[in-house]
Amino acid sequence: MASIREVAKLAQVAPSTVSRALNGSGYVAEETKEKIREAVDELDYVPNQWIRNLYQQKTGIIGVMTPEIIHPYFSSLWSFLELELHKYGYNMMLCNTSGKKEIEREYLDTLERNLFDGMIIGAAFLPDKYYKKIQKPIISLDRIISGVPLVTSDHVRGGDIAARKLLEKGCKRLLNLSDPNEKMVASSRSGESIIRVMEENGAEVVTESFLWIDVIHYSRSIRRAREILKAHPNLDGIVANDLCASAFLKIAGEMGISVPRDLKIIAYDGTYITDFNFKTIAAIQQDVALIAKEAVRVLIKLINRQPLENDEIYVPVHYKGGDTV
Amino acid sequence: MASIREVAKLAQVAPSTVSRALNGSGYVAEETKEKIREAVDELDYVPNQWIRNLYQQKTGIIGVMTPEIIHPYFSSLWSFLELELHKYGYNMMLCNTSGKKEIEREYLDTLERNLFDGMIIGAAFLPDKYYKKIQKPIISLDRIISGVPLVTSDHVRGGDIAARKLLEKGCKRLLNLSDPNEKMVASSRSGESIIRVMEENGAEVVTESFLWIDVIHYSRSIRRAREILKAHPNLDGIVANDLCASAFLKIAGEMGISVPRDLKIIAYDGTYITDFNFKTIAAIQQDVALIAKEAVRVLIKLINRQPLENDEIYVPVHYKGGDTV
DNA sequence: CTGAAAGCGCTAACAA
DNA sequence: TTGTTAGCGCTTTCAG
Numbered sequence: 001m002a003s004i005r006e007v008a009k010l011a012q013v014a015p016s017t018v019s020r021a022l023n024g025s026g027y028v029a030e031e032t033k034e035k036i037r038e039a040v041d042e043l044d045y046v047p048n049q050w051i052r053n054l055y056q057q058k059t060g061i062i063g064v065m066t067p068e069i070i071h072p073y074f075s076s077l078w079s080f081l082e083l084e085l086h087k088y089g090y091n092m093m094l095c096n097t098s099g100k101k102e103i104e105r106e107y108l109d110t111l112e113r114n115l116f117d118g119m120i121i122g123a124a125f126l127p128d129k130y131y132k133k134i135q136k137p138i139i140s141l142d143r144i145i146s147g148v149p150l151v152t153s154d155h156v157r158g159g160d161i162a163a164r165k166l167l168e169k170g171c172k173r174l175l176n177l178s179d180p181n182e183k184m185v186a187s188s189r190s191g192e193s194i195i196r197v198m199e200e201n202g203a204e205v206v207t208e209s210f211l212w213i214d215v216i217h218y219s220r221s222i223r224r225a226r227e228i229l230k231a232h233p234n235l236d237g238i239v240a241n242d243l244c245a246s247a248f249l250k251i252a253g254e255m256g257i258s259v260p261r262d263l264k265i266i267a268y269d270g271t272y273i274t275d276f277n278f279k280t281i282a283a284i285q286q287d288v289a290l291i292a293k294e295a296v297r298v299l300i301k302l303i304n305r306q307p308l309e310n311d312e313i314y315v316p317v318h319y320k321g322g323d324t325v
Numbered sequence: 326m327a328s329i330r331e332v333a334k335l336a337q338v339a340p341s342t343v344s345r346a347l348n349g350s351g352y353v354a355e356e357t358k359e360k361i362r363e364a365v366d367e368l369d370y371v372p373n374q375w376i377r378n379l380y381q382q383k384t385g386i387i388g389v390m391t392p393e394i395i396h397p398y399f400s401s402l403w404s405f406l407e408l409e410l411h412k413y414g415y416n417m418m419l420c421n422t423s424g425k426k427e428i429e430r431e432y433l434d435t436l437e438r439n440l441f442d443g444m445i446i447g448a449a450f451l452p453d454k455y456y457k458k459i460q461k462p463i464i465s466l467d468r469i470i471s472g473v474p475l476v477t478s479d480h481v482r483g484g485d486i487a488a489r490k491l492l493e494k495g496c497k498r499l500l501n502l503s504d505p506n507e508k509m510v511a512s513s514r515s516g517e518s519i520i521r522v523m524e525e526n527g528a529e530v531v532t533e534s535f536l537w538i539d540v541i542h543y544s545r546s547i548r549r550a551r552e553i554l555k556a557h558p559n560l561d562g563i564v565a566n567d568l569c570a571s572a573f574l575k576i577a578g579e580m581g582i583s584v585p586r587d588l589k590i591i592a593y594d595g596t597y598i599t600d601f602n603f604k605t606i607a608a609i610q611q612d613v614a615l616i617a618k619e620a621v622r623v624l625i626k627l628i629n630r631q632p633l634e635n636d637e638i639y640v641p642v643h644y645k646g647g648d649t650v
Numbered sequence: 651c652t653g654a655a656a657g658c659g660c661t662a663a664c665a666a
Numbered sequence: 667t668t669g670t671t672a673g674c675g676c677t678t679t680c681a682g
Contacts, residue, residue, distance in 0.1 A: 001460075003659060014669045019661055026662090028667050044460075049438035050378060051659045054674050059375060061418070069404050070597075075395045082394075082421045086428070091435070093418050096407045103411070110416070112326075113374035130477075135326075218597040247603050253603040272395075272543040275602050276571050278578040312592070328675060339653040344677055351678090352651050376675045379658050 002043035011039035021314060022047060037217045045058040062090050062299065063116040065107055067099045071243060072271035073286070074122065077141075077323040080292035081120065085252050088300055090117070099212060101125055111136055118299050121148070123185075127144050137302035139295055144184045149302070151295040152186040159193025160283045162239045163317050165282070167201050169264050171237035174198050175228065177210040178242060190268060190284075194239055206232055210244060221247035242269040245281050249324065265324040274322065282322030290315045314315060327368035330416050336364035347372060371490050387415050387624065388441040390432055392424045393541050397567060397596040398611070399447065402466075405617035406445065413625055415442070424537060426450055438460055446473070450506075462627035463621060469509045474627070476620045477511040479639040483609045484518025486644050487564045487591045490607070494589050494650050496562035500553065501522050502535040502569060515593060515609075525592055531557055535569060546572035554580060561587060566598040567594040570606050574649065590649040599647065607647030615640045 008015040013032060020026040021036045028036075039045070053059050057266045062085055066074055082092045093116065095107040098182045104126050111119045111292060112135065118137035124145070131138065131145045139149045176191050208228050214220040224248040229235070238248050245267035249259060257263050259279065270285025294313050301308055333340040338357060345351040346361045346484045353361075364370070378384050387410055391399055407417045418441065420432040429451050436444045436459065443462035449470070456463065456470045464474045491499060501516050533553050539545040550572040554560070563573050570592035574584060582588050584604065592599045595610025619638050626633055 004661095005659080015659085016661070016670080017668060020668090023661085032667080046434075046437040046439075048659060049435065049440050050375065050384060051674090052661080053375065054659085055661050057674085069394070069407075070397065070400045072397075072400075075397075075400045078419075079394050079421065082419065083423070086421075091418060091420075093416060094403075094407065095416075096404065096411075098408070109371075110374070112371045114371075115374050204421075218600055222600075250601070250603055273598065273601065274577070275543055275547075275604070276598065278575055302682060320606065329677095330675080340675090341654080341679095342652060342676075345652090348677080354651060357651080373675060376658090378679080379675085380677050543663085 002045040002046075004047070007036065007039045007043055007045045010042060011035040049143075053124070058117050059115060060090055061093050061116050063093050063095050063107060063111055063119040064121060065095045065097060065104065065121045065124065067097055067125075067212065069094060069096055071216055071241075072273050073242065073269045073288070076271050077122070077288045077292060080289045081295065083294040084292045090296075095119075097123075097125070099123075105130065106132065111138070119305050120295055120299060121145075128184075137299055139299050139302065140305045141291065141295060142185045142187050144186055149298050149308060149311040149313075150186060151291060151298055151313045152315065153286045153291065153317050155187055155190035155317075156193045157314075158268065158286075158317040159190035159239075160197055161317070162268065162284050163194045163197035163201075164191070165266065165319065165325060166237045166239070166264055167198065167203060169237075169260070171198075171203060171264055173204045173206065173232075173235050174237040174239070175232065175235045176205050176207045177238075178207060179212050180209050181212065183261065190239075198207070203237075206235065208232075209292060210240070215241065216242055218243065218247065222251065225251045226254075237264045237266075239266045239268055239284075242267045242271050242273050242281075242283070245283075245324075246273060246276070249277060249279065249281060260324050267322075267324075270318075270320050274320070279323035282325040283320045284288045285318045287317065288317050326373075327370040329370075329372070332361065332364045332368055332370050332497065335367060337362040340371065354511045362521075364447045383442050384386055384440060384591055385415055386418050386441050388418050388420045388432060388436055388444040390420045390422060390429065390444060390446045390449065392450075392537065393423055394421055396541055397598050398594045398613070400448070401596050402613045402617060405609045405614045406620065409621040413621065420444075422448075424448075424450060429453065433459065436463070439641070443628050445620055445624060448510075453509075455477065464624050464627065466560075466620060467510045467512050469511055474623050474633060474636040474638075475511060476616060476623055477640065478611045478616065479641050480512055480515035480642075481518045482639075483593065483642040484515035484564075485522055486642070487515070487593065487609050488526075490521035490591060490644065491562040491564070491589055492523065492528060492648060494562075494585070496523075496528060496589055497558050498529045498531065498557075499562040499564070500557065500560045501530050501532045502563075502565045503532060504537050505534050506537065515564075528562075535565070540566065543572065545570065547576065550576040551579075556581070562589045562591075564591045564593055564609075567592045567596050567598050567606075567608070570608075570649075571598060571601070574602060574604065574606060585649050592647075595643075595645050599645070604648035607650040608645045610643045610645045612640050612642065 008018045021028040077299045097103040121140045124143040214224045267281045267283040270283035274281040274283045329340045346353040413627045422428040446465045449468040539549045592606045592608040597607035599606040599608045
């Protein structure tokens with residue numbers, strides 16, 4: 001690995017001149033530039049970006065904390081986020097925690113050790129205090145942490161739309177899924193909203209737990225969906241994330257339950273997988289592109305120490321029709 | 326951000342002593358250590374990892390070049406790769422090119438600028454020479470580049486298994502899909518293998534192009550699948566990647582083609598989405614966990630300048646039954 | 651056991 | 667227009 005000094009020596013100039021020539025900062029005679037260019041070619045010199053970062057006091061890397069990346073909601077979200085960060089010259093580092101607290105702590109450490117210029121928290125399992133003490137720019141996409149800006153979907157509205165749609169179709173007994181381990185997350189508001197609207201309108205709501213781990217392993221989703229449908233044979237409506245919704249649709253078919261006649265299903269997320277089946281699944285669609293855009297906009301403001309006009313941003317959701325309601 | 330110098334001053338020792346105490350390198354009196362510990366706590370000092378890397382001559386980051394991340398094959402593969410890299414203390418940086426050559430070049434540049442200790446190439450669209458000149462450890466997962474170690478599935482066998490399965494079920498007229506833009510990739514061997522086996526056994530093979538861009542946008546897959554099935558109404562077998570296979574299954578249903586009676590479908594990849602439909606899709610399953618494991622093993626060897634016993638590694642594939650054959 | 655000094659590879663201020 | 671010098675925050679000799 002050639003260094004700037006070697007280039008300087010070969011071109012018979014000072015290292016600082018090489019630096020200036022290469023960065024276009026300050027004056028360098030065209031003739032000198034030429035000599036330097038030759039030396040660079042000769043030695044195959046490539047400046048070390050890490051070292052440069054030292055002076056810029058930045059790394060150009062944004063960490064993205066995610067519990068996993070296989071769920072299409074996350075794949076899509078991170079895909080858009082990457083594109084968006086790239087526009088601003090940032091690279092994205094996916095920090096996959098697999099839901100493990102130690103790994104999450106490790107990555108927060110990495111942030112504090114200045115490897116990232118900022119961090120986007122897709123999901124968090126550590127107590128609030130770990131996030132609160134962080135001195136660097138962070139934003140959250142779901143977990144509600146006081147002092148940490150939140151960019152998320154308008155889940156209250158999402159739950160509302162879903163519930164009203166089901167009521168309109170005559171649902172009387174709805175299944176609501178929740179992961180008891182996830183507390184203080186914005187996404188749980190959709191469930192609360194669904195329950196409120198359903199009950200206000202005289203419908204019954206059955207809440208069952210559906211663990212995170214069961215969502216990401218599809219075979220487990222299937223098993224859990226079967227358990228739940230067997231335990232509650234008289235359900236007539238389900239709102240669940242794309243993967244779960246898909247599992248319920250499959251199990252309903254297996255059990256001979258007619259969808260949408262006897263059971264109506266609305267997926268929550270609305271990624272492309274809701275179009276996979278012959279019956280497309282109706283969905284509350286999150287606008288992942290806009291979430292990504294807003295998240296990056298806010299993070300960049302934080303990094304540039306600009307004031308935030310708003311530290312809670314709610315991105316609109318949309319209803320997408322399908323064959324399951 | 327407190328620096329080591331501030332800690333040293335507060336603890337009334339030299340910066341080098343702090344360094345030694347914190348790294349456990351060299352001797353430091355227990356008493357001195359205690360003073361340093363106090364100063365660290367007092368100032369909330371966190372060593373700057375990025376500066377430390379300067380001395381280690383490494384960054385601990387591996388770049389992973391991928392054309393996109395939404396396709397479940399890639400999501401799964403990168404998920405396992407991340408886990409595997411993490412075991413060796415490396416972080417993974419996803420380099421999403423969106424199939425764009427400029428972005429790919431940019432990331433190769435990033436590698437040369439020492440931001441990564443090595444790189445894993447998931448897909449490549451640049452001419453070979455760009456890869457050949459790289460002086461840092463790289464391995465490829467699909468594209469065949471002389472001098473660059475390859476870790477990939479045994480696609481020849483994969484194609485073979487698929488073809489024989491279809492023949493066994495009586496297929497006479499098979500659809501083979503290929504992206505004409507993708508040249509010199511290991512994965513195309515499955516198609517070649519399928520064609521060979523089918524033709525050797527007296528079956529006909531129709532090859533149609535199916536562009537990458539049509540695969541990753543599911544709505545485009547659907548449209549293309551419809552086009553193809555309309556153009557070739559007498560097909561009785563299809564081998565295609567999970568997403569395409571899913572699109573064909575859906576369109577077959579829409580067109581009233583009975584699967585598997587009139588049309589047999591085998592998905593190639595075998596990710597969880599092949600289990601989504603009421604009819605599970607038969608598949609040639611790639612062992613992504615093992616691919617990830619092998620890739621990392623080889624890359625680490627390269628980084629440590631250990632000799633490679635083999636620069637082409639073929640990971641076994643498996644047949645997974647389903648309702649579509 | 652500890653500190654001074656040199657230096658990782660580069661940039662920036664200033665002098666020439 | 668160029669070179670000298672100092673230094674980013676840390677580690678690593680090496681002398682004491």
